[in-house]
Amino acid sequence: MSSKKKIGILGASGYTGADAVRLLARHPNAEITALTANTHAGKAMDEVFPHFFMLDLPKLVEWEKVDWSKLDAVFCGLPHGATQEIIAAVLAANPKIKILDMSADFRLRDMNTYAQWYGHEHRAPKLQGEAVYGLTEFYREKIAAARLVACPGCYPTAALLALVPLAKAKLIDVDDIVIDAKSGVTGAGRGLKQNTLFSEAGEGLSPYSVGTHRHSPEIEQEIGVAAGSNVTVNFTPHLIPMSRGELCTSYVKLNGVSPDDLRAALAAAYKDEPFVHVAKKGVMPQTQNVRGSNYVQVGVFADRIKNRAIVISVLDNLVKGSAGQAIQNMNLMFGLPETAGLEQIALFP
Known part of the structure; x- marks a missing residue:
């Protein structure tokens, strides 16, 4: 009898769902047994993503047609707002199933904050109370015991891994943080949008959701937890003309310490972490260093402005920023080696 966990993926026709398929297909302890995509129901996965031609995958079906009682875990790659009621239905059909939600629907602990930023009341308030924020490095024990994990967004993952240890140690002024972030176009999803057309996004760099991006309260929530204050x-996020990758440049005010102290604190915080690498002094993090991998690289630099520093973090928005982190959390939930299925080296050039 196979010891592999039976896995379903909601929203397998999106970029995050597809990267979950890519990674889980070679996971030693996982077997993909259900793929949903209501708009592509009935199609083979390689009709939607031709690069899966070599895999023997189940056909895409409507989510209502899956027998959830036969699955051990489900990854949810649906858009925000479409997830809460579906996850509630899946858990009603199989209360023991593990949920790895890659949408934003369960990330914000305060439901009033959720309603303010996402434009509607939370549709599964009873489940929100049990959801664990899935930033693996900070919530490992809670994730291991959870049934529902809300995996962070890509921007928060990059920003929080760079800043939370510094905020927790009170090395920086948390009331004076500026985050300049840039992401590849897959962060906008696979749906047809004018601003992600090649002729619109190529050969240019553009900010979006200035002062209003929905990842802001997520970042504030977790830095606030670390700092013990609101x-x-x-x-400010920017769209950069590449498929995948993300770079966050965070400008911080120092609390009587040096940039070298920040680097030392980050190195101490992550010394035993398999996927977070703190660069040596003078080494510049680049998205090329982590492309296609579950790794994060963080670097610290002195600002030319006195008493300030610049913290740069890079990751692949579809891996550590989404599907890879979800698999890292799944490994914890099932007591598997945390790195299982995730040790790919970055693809370069």
Whole structure:
């Protein structure tokens, strides 16, 4: 009898769902047994993503037609707002199933904050109370015991891994944080949008959701937890003309310490972490260093402005920023080696 966990993926026709398929297909302890995509129901996966031609995968079906009682875990790659009621239905059909939600629907602990930023009341308030924020490095024990994990967004993952240890150690002024972030176009999803057309996004760089991006309260929530106070950050995202990758440049005010102290604190915080690498002094993090991998690289630099520093973090928005982190969390939930299925080296050039 196979010891592999039977896995389903909701929203397998999106970029995050497809990267979950890519990684889980070679996971030693996982077997993909259900793939859903209501708009592509009835199709083979390689009709939607031709690069899966070599895999023997189940056909895409409507989510209502899956027998959830036969699955051990489900990854949810649906858009925000479409997830809460579906996850509630899946858990009603199989209360023992493990949920790895890659949408934003369960990330914000305060449901009033959720309603403010996402434009509607939370549709599964009873489940929100049990959801664990899935930033693996900070919530490992809670994730291991959870049934529902809300995997962070890609921007928060990059920003929080760079800043939370510094905020927790009170090395920086949490009331003076500026985050300048850039992401590849897959972060906008696979749906047809004018601003992600090649002729619109290529050969240019554009900010979006200036002062209003929905990842802001997620970043503030977690830095606030670390600092023990309410926090507001200045966060501006940009669309950069590449498929995948993300770079966050965070500008911080120092609390009587040096940039070298920040680097030392990050190195101490992550010394035993398999996927977070703190660069040596003078080494510049680049998205090329982590492309296609579950790794994060963080670097610290002195600002030319006195008493300030610049913290740069890079990751692949579809891996550590989404599907890879979800698999890392799944490994914890099933007591598997945390790195299982995730040790790919970055693809370069």
